[in-house]
Amino acid sequence: MTDYFNDPVAGDAPKQSYPLFRRMLPKKLHPLARGLRKRLTSEGYRSEPPFNVTYRYTQSSQRRQDSILEKATALVRDGVPGHFVECGVLDGGTAALLAYAARNSDRKIALFDAWAGMPEATAEDGDGALKWEGDIVGSPARVRRVLKKFGARMENIEVYKGWFEDTLPVSKIEQIAFLHIDCDFFEPTKLVLETFVPRLASGGWVQIDDYTSFEGCRLAVNAFIEENPWVDLTVESPAGGAIYFHKP
Ligand SMILES: C[S@@+](CC[C@H](N)C(=O)[O-])C[C@H]1O[C@@H](n2cnc3c(N)ncnc32)[C@H](O)[C@@H]1O
Numbered sequence: 001m002t003d004y005f006n007d008p009v010a011g012d013a014p015k016q017s018y019p020l021f022r023r024m025l026p027k028k029l030h031p032l033a034r035g036l037r038k039r040l041t042s043e044g045y046r047s048e049p050p051f052n053v054t055y056r057y058t059q060s061s062q063r064r065q066d067s068i069l070e071k072a073t074a075l076v077r078d079g080v081p082g083h084f085v086e087c088g089v090l091d092g093g094t095a096a097l098l099a100y101a102a103r104n105s106d107r108k109i110a111l112f113d114a115w116a117g118m119p120e121a122t123a124e125d126g127d128g129a130l131k132w133e134g135d136i137v138g139s140p141a142r143v144r145r146v147l148k149k150f151g152a153r154m155e156n157i158e159v160y161k162g163w164f165e166d167t168l169p170v171s172k173i174e175q176i177a178f179l180h181i182d183c184d185f186f187e188p189t190k191l192v193l194e195t196f197v198p199r200l201a202s203g204g205w206v207q208i209d210d211y212t213s214f215e216g217c218r219l220a221v222n223a224f225i226e227e228n229p230w231v232d233l234t235v236e237s238p239a240g241g242a243i244y245f246h247k248p
Contacts (some may be wrong), residue, residue: 031056031064031091031115050100050150056147058093058208067242068094068180071102071205073175080203082175086166087192088182089113090136092143098178099152107177110158112192114138114248119162119163119215124186124215132184164188170194182209186216193224197231200247207244211235 024035035056038045045055051065058065072084084098098109117137121129140159147157160167164183168191175191176199181192189210197206210217212235225231233245 004127008031014172020161027139028029028142029164030138031142034059034091036199037196053149054093054096056093057091057096060094060232061240062081063236063240064207064209064242065094065097066095067179067244068178069101069208071207071244072098072178074205075205076101076105076107078203080177082177082199082201082204083107083158084109084180084189085112085173085176085179085196086110086180086182087112087142087168087188087196088180089115089140090138090182092138092146094182094209096146096152096182098180099147099157100150101150102156103153106153108156108158110160110171111140111143111175112171113138113140113162114163115161116163118184121216122186124219125214129185129214129216146202156221158223164191168192169228173199175199177201178203179206180205180209181206181217184217186220189217189220190223193220197224197228201248204247205244206247209243211243212239212241219239 038055044060046052054065081219084102084107086095086098089095090113095111103107115138118132122134139162148154160171176196179196179200181189183189183192200206208217208221211221221233225233231245233243236242
């Protein structure tokens with residue numbers, strides 16, 4: 001068992017842009033507020049494509065974005081079969097990185113989100129999670145617009161709107177090359193791991209955004225690893241590093 005199993009979470013959860021003001025803003029202006037904060041603080045803004053577009057639409061750290069793009073690009077290059085899947089899409093920033101990597105291929109991308117704010121937390125998530133319930137609301141229409149900016153082949157994009165417990169069982173995804181899990185809490189993380197990791201192709205990757213940020217996510221991943229000892233999780237440091245595992 002590795003040390004990080006018992007480490008407290010680093011608390012590197014994403015910053016919210018102007019938390020009080022944001023609740024009063026129409027949702028379609030949230031990416032603008034996020035982009036403005038990143039530009040003003042120079043924290044999270046990058047001038048090179050595709051990050052010069054995606055920075056407004058994602059809460060993921062720079063290193064985590066790099067890791068998604070690197071892995072997805074290599075999977076396309078190496079012809080590892082299967083969907084790119086994201087569970088937890090919000091405004092589409094990290095989904096757009098998948099679409100960018102896949103733009104010259106026939107790769108299918110499946111996106112899962114309720115787009116209704118975070119669900120109720122459970123005991124495993126701890127008290128710190130309560131403030132996120134009902135918050136973090138994106139929109140599938142906005143996600144489609146962002147993907148189109150990258151020339152994504154929309155016929156290859158599958159959008160599953162709804163709670164994971166309803167959408168995961170009806171999705172017809174047989175094989176997965178890249179799974180991005182970005183849903184913060186214990187129950188959804190557990191469900192996604194149990195449903196989709198068994199469909200991971202040989203050579204495929206799973207990246208987990210919240211392992212060092214949210215208690216519930218960490219507990220769900222640890223429990224999954226206990227049941228699946230082949231999973232060799234890499235937890236990059238410092239805070240904001242990428243967290244992932246590979247199927248040999
Ligand atoms: C942190 S956001 C995703 C961030 C995004 N990947 C980015 O680029 O910044 C988490 C998302 O997970 C979704 N989510 C969490 N639990 C869910 C569940 N049980 N069913 C459906 N969506 C869920 C929320 O609606 C929210 O949009």
